[in-house]
Amino acid sequence: MHIAIDLDNTVLDATAAHVTYYNMASGKALTAADIQDFYIYRSYGWNREERDIVYAKHGHDIHWHSAPYPNAADMLQQLSLEHELSIITARPMLFRDVTIDWLNRHKFTYNNISFAENKLEACIAANVDILIDDAPHYAEEFARMRKPIILYDQPYNRAVTSEFVLRAADWAEVNRHIQRLATGSGK
Template sequence: MRIGIDIDGVIANTFPLLVNELNRFFDKNLSYDDIISYDLAKIYNLNEDQLTEFIQAKGSLLQDGPLPVPQAVDCINNWRGKAYVVLISARFEKARDRTQQWLERYGFHWDELILLGSHDKADTCVQLKLDVFIEDNLNNALQVSSRGIPVILLDAPYNRAPLIGQVQRVHSWSQICEIITPG
């Protein structure tokens, strides 16, 4: 079995940290549940320059600081030797060392790490002949699903919309482990 997994928002609990840092940086008071869109510039009413300034100031923290999503490490590591696990992220290639260090710090086991520098993951998922993809970005989930790959969407305030295609919403990694049982 070939399993693709996004990093931020799926195995790295990035968004609560991101919201906290955005609030501090821009003197706002939004909660995680207020993030009803993946477009943070829109939610925080930021222009491109402001968002760039924030990312330059806080990018390292956002890559190094999140804790793993509960049960993600155990679930993924239980697939070791039974499935080929590919981590596919929109992070840029220059973040490879930090990303690998974070994964190793928390004990994740994976077979391949792909940093696309883009949210467009559908072609990569097809080329890798994935059997399933785990994602938190609704648009990515719908794009990958439209290419014939089942997607498990980890629930978040910013992805709550009707699902179409082969997209299944879950609320935890324990649910993911019940659904994906490689032989």
């Protein structure tokens, strides 16, 4: 199978890193547990333009200092033995180098990487069979297209339900879903 994998809040904890730098920029003292919105900047009362200013200043550090989720790198290494793996991230190209350096530093295995805001389009173009992501809007898009998505559980995506949405709380659960899909034993 060809598996597409998101980065932020799927293989790594982006929320904690964003909160650290957003707190520095805002003077607030939020914690990752305070974040209940996919768009973290909304918790700071910022609009998109205000967020873009902070992100341009701190984005490199945010991405470099994000911690990988337990077992994510090992699981991708294992999956790479039987599947094609594509990283598809909505990160801006501005952060391409730090992203690749971070993946190498943490020994993540993948066949190719794409920086695309429209993940559905990128996945269709690359003939992806399944996406692993945390974003509720991507999960809904994939479900409407009747394409399976493994939704990495986050507080902001729990309202998303569909027979095509397979929820995973950790990378062992991600692996179990992939094994079932690969053997054709159900969604």
